[in-house]
Amino acid sequence: MVERDRRLARDLRISAAVSEAWWRSGAIYQVYPRSFQDSNGDGIGDLEGIRRRLDYLAWLGVEAIWISPIYPSPMHDFGYDVADYCGIDPIFGSLEGFDRLVAEAHALGLKIILDFVPNHTSILHPWFAASRRSRFDPKRDWYIWRDPAPGGGPPNNWISNFGGSAWTFDEQTGQYYYHAYLAQQPDLNWRNREVRAAMHAAMRFWLRRGVDGFRVDVIWHLIKDAALRDNPPNPAWTPQRPEIERLIEAHSADQPEVHGVIAELRGLIDEFDNCVLIGEIYLPIERLVAYYGEGLSGAHLPFNFQLLQTPWAAGPIARLIETYEVALPEGGWPNWVLSNHDRPRIKARVGPDQARVAAMLLLTLRGTPTLYYGDELGIGDVEIPPDRICDPWAKREPGRGVGRDPERTPMQWDATAFAGFSTHEPWLPLTPDWRTRNVAAMRADPASILSLTRALLHYRRTRASLSIGLWRLLACEGDLLAFERRNEHERTIVALNLGAAAQVWSLPPELPKLKIAISTHCDRDGEPVGPALSLRANEGLALEPI
Ligand code: NOJ
Ligand code: CA
Numbered sequence: 001m002v003e004r005d006r007r008l009a010r011d012l013r014i015s016a017a018v019s020e021a022w023w024r025s026g027a028i029y030q031v032y033p034r035s036f037q038d039s040n041g042d043g044i045g046d047l048e049g050i051r052r053r054l055d056y057l058a059w060l061g062v063e064a065i066w067i068s069p070i071y072p073s074p075m076h077d078f079g080y081d082v083a084d085y086c087g088i089d090p091i092f093g094s095l096e097g098f099d100r101l102v103a104e105a106h107a108l109g110l111k112i113i114l115d116f117v118p119n120h121t122s123i124l125h126p127w128f129a130a131s132r133r134s135r136f137d138p139k140r141d142w143y144i145w146r147d148p149a150p151g152g153g154p155p156n157n158w159i160s161n162f163g164g165s166a167w168t169f170d171e172q173t174g175q176y177y178y179h180a181y182l183a184q185q186p187d188l189n190w191r192n193r194e195v196r197a198a199m200h201a202a203m204r205f206w207l208r209r210g211v212d213g214f215r216v217d218v219i220w221h222l223i224k225d226a227a228l229r230d231n232p233p234n235p236a237w238t239p240q241r242p243e244i245e246r247l248i249e250a251h252s253a254d255q256p257e258v259h260g261v262i263a264e265l266r267g268l269i270d271e272f273d274n275c276v277l278i279g280e281i282y283l284p285i286e287r288l289v290a291y292y293g294e295g296l297s298g299a300h301l302p303f304n305f306q307l308l309q310t311p312w313a314a315g316p317i318a319r320l321i322e323t324y325e326v327a328l329p330e331g332g333w334p335n336w337v338l339s340n341h342d343r344p345r346i347k348a349r350v351g352p353d354q355a356r357v358a359a360m361l362l363l364t365l366r367g368t369p370t371l372y373y374g375d376e377l378g379i380g381d382v383e384i385p386p387d388r389i390c391d392p393w394a395k396r397e398p399g400r401g402v403g404r405d406p407e408r409t410p411m412q413w414d415a416t417a418f419a420g421f422s423t424h425e426p427w428l429p430l431t432p433d434w435r436t437r438n439v440a441a442m443r444a445d446p447a448s449i450l451s452l453t454r455a456l457l458h459y460r461r462t463r464a465s466l467s468i469g470l471w472r473l474l475a476c477e478g479d480l481l482a483f484e485r486r487n488e489h490e491r492t493i494v495a496l497n498l499g500a501a502a503q504v505w506s507l508p509p510e511l512p513k514l515k516i517a518i519s520t521h522c523d524r525d526g527e528p529v530g531p532a533l534s535l536r537a538n539e540g541l542a543l544e545p546i
Contacts, residue, residue, distance in 0.1 A: 022111060023213070023276040023300060024333050025467040026063020027363070027457055028370040032341045033067055033092055034078060035410045036373060038422035045410070045421070047093035051101045053413075054108055056439065061457030062371065064111035066215050066278075068341060070098070071117075074124050076184040077392055078408075079115075080217060081122035085202035102210045111212035113276065118199045119218045120185040127198075128186050135173050142195050143186050144178035146228065157230045158252050163243040163397045166252070180221055180252065182392055190222045190261055200268055213269065213276030219299065220281045220291070223258040225251035242402050254283060259290065263297040276300050278335075285327050292332040301335045301368055308343050312350045312358075314498045318476040321365065321483075325471060334367025339375050345407045346372075348381035353538035356449055356520040357496050360540035363456040364485065364494045366471035374411055376453040377442060381406035382431050390428065414440035447522040455518055459542065465490035480505055480535070492517075493543040497535040505533045512545040 037049025047070065057065060069079035070092040079089070088098050105112050121128055130139040146155035146167075154167035154176055160183075167176040168183040178187050188195050203214065231247035262279065269277045279291050279299035291302035310320045328334055338346045338358055347355040355378050362369045384405045389395060394403030409428045413420030419434040431437055442448035460466045469487035476482075479499025485492045493514060497503045507514070507529070516527045520540040528546060535541060 020464075020468060021276075022063050022274065023368060025461075025464075026111075026368070027061070027460070028064045028066055028113065028278075028368060029057060029060070029062040030066045030340060030370060030372045031068065032373060032408055033070055034427060035408055035421075037411065037413070038424070038426070041423040042091075043422050043424040043426045044091055046091065047088065047097045047101050051097070051104055054101075054105055054110060057110060058108040060376065060454050061461060062110070064113055064212060064276075065105065066113040066370070067115060069115045069117055069217075073122055074184065076122070076182050078390075080117055081120070081124075081182065081185045082117050083122040083124045085116075085199070086205045099209060106210065112210075113213045113215055113278065114206055114211050115217060116203065116206075116214040117217040118188065118190075119221045120179060120181060120187045123184040123186060127188075131186075132170055132172060132177070135175070141192050142189055144189050144224070144228075145173070145175045146178070147175055156228050157247065158228075159231075159244050159247055161244045162393045178224075180218070187221075187224075191226070191257075196261070196264065200264070203265070203268055207269075207272045207275060212274065213278065213300075215278040215280060215303075216265065216299070217280055218253075219262060219279035219302075220258060220283060221253045222261050223255040224253070225255060240400065242397055242400055254287060259293055259298060262291065262299060263293055266293065266297055266299065278303060281305075285324055289327045289329060289332065292329050296329065296331055301333065303337055303370070304335050304367070305337050305340075305343075307336060307338055307362075308340075312354060312498065314476050314479050314481040314496075317361070317498070318473055318481055321471065322473060325366070334365075335370065336362055336365050336367050337370045337372075338362050339372035339407065340370075341372070341408055342404055343407065344381050345379060346375055347378050348406070352378055352380075353500070354498065356452055357498060357538055357540040359449065359453050360456060360494065360518070360520050360542065361481075361496060363453075363460050364466055364483075364492070364542060366469070366485065371453070372407075374409070376450050377412060377437055377439065378449040379409065379412065379431055379437065382409040382429055384429065388429060412438040414438050452518075452520060452522055455522070456542075459518055463490060463492055463544075465492045474508060474511075475505060477505070479503060484511075491545060494540070495533060495535060495543065496540040497538060500537045502537055503535045505535065507531050507533055514543040515546045516541055517544045518542040 034045045036045040037053050038045050039048035070088055071082045072084040072087045072089045073079045073081050088095055102112050127139055127142055130137050131143045149155055154165045158166040160166040161181050166178055166180055169176050179185050180187055229251045231251055234245055234248045237246045266277050269275045277299045278301045281288055281291050281302050282305055288302055291298050306320050310316050346358050391404045405428055410421040410426040412434045415435045418426055419430050419438050442450035465485045465487045469485045472484045474482040474484055479497055480503045482495040495505055514529050516524045
């Protein structure tokens with residue numbers, strides 16, 4: 001046996017041994033709760049709305065739902081400013097309603113992942129009220145307070161992610177507090193053991209209520225440099241870019257001690273059966289993979305956001321996948337994200353035709369896919385009239401294209417008023433074509449991106465080679481990207497045309513005779529293919545042995 005075959009045989013054995021934990025084999029679907037389904041006519045989505053749409057999610061074929069924050073909040077950052085970690089904001093419902101949602105989701109075989117926001121609280125959290133009251137309050141050290149710099153002004157040069165200094169002066173006690181985001185989102189001091197214990201208690205509260213895990217907000221931010229040293233300037237920054245990029249975040253995030261904090265969170269998660277820990281981490285691959293932790297003691301899934309920023313072309317994507325596959329620690333399970341509530345949607349980035357190819361890529365790569373609600377309808381970025389801008393970042397840095405409202409617009413369910421999302425004008429506008437771009441219309445159309453996404457999700461579920469098998473590059477030529485997914489018993493071949501010109505791919509002779517299982521154009525299923533595979537413009541094909 002040549003070395004390559006020996007390695008393949010070994011890898012296949014390893015992949016056969018990968019247990020099929022739901023968070024490995026299934027797909028995660030992100031719900032932005034304000035925008036999924038309104039049930040009480042206030043124009044804002046809520047938990048009861050999500051509950052009423054569980055059937056849709058089960059029909060679609062996802063495994064788990066990640067719900068962006070639903071805790072009591074003054075909503076300065078739409079829930080990412082938590083005023084009580086163990087409650088539900090009345091805008092979203094009640095704890096009873098939440099319990100009902102979990103029970104009904106579980107009855108349908110769907111998991112529930114909560115968004116957990118431990119890096120900062122709301123300015124209205126009672127912990128912060130106590131902490132700011134006096135320098136001697138027992139909760140003073142729960143947040144990050146410092147004297148002004150010797151000549152006056154903020155203690156260091158750190159910038160808020162939403163622009164401006166990350167420090168706000170508090171007259172009452174004559175010190176500054178640190179906030180990586182809005183001044184209404186003071187950062188907690190995770191070096192303080194009491195803070196950790198309080199957060200652990202909050203996580204246990206939800207795990208005991210039956211949630212299946214957490215997506216942890218800005219997990220790589222939890223620990224800051226002990227000496228709060230200045231961040232160095234970023235030579236690549238230009239004034240058109242967001243202000244946060246003016247400095248390199250060398251000291252304000254991704255500190256070595258954060259891994260110990262995360263290992264504690266992981267230990268807690270592991271006290272409960274089958275629960276998952278996902279970390280939100282915007283870092284390059286070589287630093288991202290450290291978040292699997294020493295001996296896999298970290299996050300099960302450190303979110304891999306690389307597809308959000310990689311140029312949409314075969315070469316860069318192939319290199320990205322290979323780099324990521326090589327960088328993963330042994331036993332570390334990959335994952336992929338195409339869109340989320342903070343970045344422009346995939347369709348806005350690559351256009352409607354490539355959005356379908358992107359869906360095939362996401363759902364055929366090795367690793368847990370996270371879908372963002374509405375991408376299955378091909379919702380693009382919606383233009384937001386200036387008087388309807390809601391996002392605090394957009395308001396603080398106008399003209400820099402940082403607004404996140406365009407990717408947070410309501411889900412479109414049918415052709416009735418307000419697309420079936422609400423009986424009231426929604427908090428953000430619908431797409432101009434909502435009368436046809438909605439679940440009811442697209443469900444009935446076998447060639448819609450919704451039907452394609454569902455077909456891919458169900459195909460993935462039935463094929464272990466796709467859900468847990470190995471990944472191997474077969475071709476990267478011009479706009480063509482082809483790869484194989486394989487386990488001990490099964491092979492699936494994926495060929496993607498990332499361009500708008502037709503392609504022909506000469507299949508490697510070692511491949512068996514193949515037929516088309518799914519075309520992104522939804523019209524060639526079952527077609528046998530010869531040694532020269534033709535792909536139409538913007539076409540992706542999933543192929544299986546005859
Ligand atoms: C990351 C979240 O995804 C984003 O929406 C939020 O504004 C910041 N963290 C602050 O919590
Ligand atoms: Ca509502």
